Amino acid sequence: MKSGGQWAGPPPPRCALRRACAAGAMVVLTIGPAACARRPAGVPPSNELLIVGYDREPDTLNRFSTHILEDIQSCIVEGLTTTDEQMRVVPLLAREVPSLENGLVRVRADGGMDVTWKLRPGVTWHDGVPFTSADVKFTVDAINSPRYNPESTDGFDRIGSVDTPDALTAIVHYKEIYAPYDIQFIRGALPKHVLEGRDIDGALDYNRNPLGTGPYRVAEWRAGEYILLERVARYWRGTEYPHIRRLLFKFVANTNTRINQLHGGEVHVVALVPWDKYREVAAVPSIVVHQTPGNAYEHVTLNERQFPPFADVRVRRALLHALDRERYTRTILDGLAPVAHGPIQPVSWAYSDRITRYPFDPARARALLDEAGWRPDPDGIRRRDGRPLAFTLMTQAGYAIRENIAQAIERQLRDVGVDVRVELHDGTEISAIWFEGRFDAMLHWWQMPADPELTTFFAADRTPPMGRNINYFKHDELTQVLYASDRTVDRAERKRLLDRAQAIVTEAAPELPLYTVTRLDAVPASLDGFRGNPTNTGIFWNVHEWSIR
């Protein structure tokens, strides 16, 4: 103790402290001025360098193997077609999109079809070798080969063979009708002269620095830090493209850090800004938050197999009437997302507005539940045959908007006598749980492909593991209509079938659609040429047009 006597409080070792201070001062004086001089943390965006804050490091730059969005890849490797800001399929390395009308799609008498791809002349790979139909044929053969493990073989496994009558024509012979043929080669092609005869999974030279035909090539990939792309010297669109010389994709996994970097100018572009960060990001003066009406829709899946009361259409409709979805979009979603009524969103050519809508009407909800035999008990919870109308609603943890929506649903369903308990899990865990069907209800979204195929989500025989019908909803006419729509390439006929499918789905309400997911991308206010994209194609599909004013 201090007052315990003269021994307890001797003077401190002043000389040693002084020496330590002097040494510290030397270090600070040497490195300090350079380290702490007020150099702005970031640099402004320019046609010399644009920095993208990217939420993860890509697994591979091979577009056919990657499991994440192909933003970086799409700057390097181009498809025969791509999708634009309105989700239209537009030609890229193909001269035009094949269709029945232009005669490039031919339905065969044996039930198969032939699709002729006319390639754009004058396109070369980055090493100067011409891009030809042999590359298209090689790609199909490689993906169908048992020696390569691409992410998906969808569509490719329906191709019998590919003919290459000349260097710029590839005729793809499908064994059966495949409606999304127009986006079959959206991921581009593999260069035959580089990969022929090789183990593509193990071809790290290609997978980490792919040869493409696009406006950029990989200049540097620093593990865990960034990928730097630089413009290629002779891009096929002309030497004026792309306008921005270098694109830097900086890996910043933490969302808050990414937003902080946007504030400090350390990054210039952040794709897919979370909605709860919208106000904060929109307030940054040099930034514009671009809104693109999306192709994904947030909804509650109702698992009829796990929780049999969902099999009663009156219960499902009652749940929809009990939710004030307009209010969710106004409040929790800050007016950023419109209410969704069905699985196909207005941005799609296949969207139909001749569908059943369920306005917020708690009285109607109560009446429907009464009619279905669910009567309220004194505790306010409805019961039938002594069993409560109670289920768990599973959703993703750490996703503020979803957690808030889940709580709002819990509250509003409680008001009509339905007992809901919210359960939170991490994203990967959730995927495994839903695939095994071990949940009652789940709040999540489906990012729909550019092609409006609904079969995997609603056909009776497409419950896991054969598909994603995790409502375990079975409707014979719907199943029939969906398969018929998959087997037609006549756009008008397919639209008619999909209109019918949407009418059935909305009438039967197998799930509770909530809102259309609007995509938010933060870009510099000085960026010209940005057009956005509602699909997984990503915002970089027209990066060659971007420039900084």
Next chain:
Amino acid sequence: MVDSMSVPALLGRRALQAIPLLFVVSVLVFLLIHAVPGGPFAIYLSNPNVRPEDIERLRRAYGLDRPLWLQYWSWLAAFTRGDWGFSVIDGRSVSARIVERVPATLELVGTSIVAALALTLPAGIGGAVRRGRWFDRLTGAVAMAGISLPPFWFGLLLQMVFAAFLGWLPSSGRTTPGYAGATAMTALADRVRHLVLPVTVLAVVQAAAWSRYLRGSMIETLAQPFIAAARARGVPARLVILRHALRPAIGSTLAIVMVDAALVASGAVVTESVFAWPGLGSLFTEALARRDYSVLMALLMLTSTAIVVSNVAADAAHALIDPRCV
């Protein structure tokens, strides 16, 4: 313990004890990471472009359809041969993925430990010597704050103030991309600028605990009769503190520091993720999210081994400093 066991013998005995321990750890870790729902391909389930049959095809290709014990056995056999397998994320070898991240983590953790010690020594010694005075109260309050601060929150706060608001320091990363620096000095300065914020987080949190430990240990030692004897012999106060008191007192603190060294590295998981530091911590976060089993197993086994080794080293160091401990 009155035992004639030498330090090398002690090390040998501990190393032998470590082998069955690490084996048990490997079984537990393997079972745990496989018990977490979702495998490496669960991420594909929500992707409408990937059909369930594609996922099955990939599971078979990576051997994930085999019984768990068989998967463990092949992993163990390969691991003991030095073959750590391939990352399911990018198909590269696990060792290559780990080796490229080691320098960044060593740089961050090493600097943080040095910085933490630089804070610990004056705070711990000063707090004990000036016990109850303002310096002691101040360091005590700061240490309490440091112990209570969640690193991710502290990190984000520093980023907001020093990077986003003041613009003095970069908010994340290890270097400014594409900024080589005009001279070696400016390049070094760029590295230092990037280190400041994450090191502050790790060092403050560590020093908070260590300084309290050193303070306690110093107070205990200063009350010992041999200190009174030294002072009675007229040994100058500075020598009493730095030689007579600090040596025995720092032994146990050093043991804690060495044991903690491995834990600092694992604590860096959060800090690395907040500051996008390209080290083992961010690799671990990424591997965990994707359930990249071979990378996770290798990292967890490395961490376990590091903890065992640092414990053995701490025992040895303590024994060397204070022979009573052998």
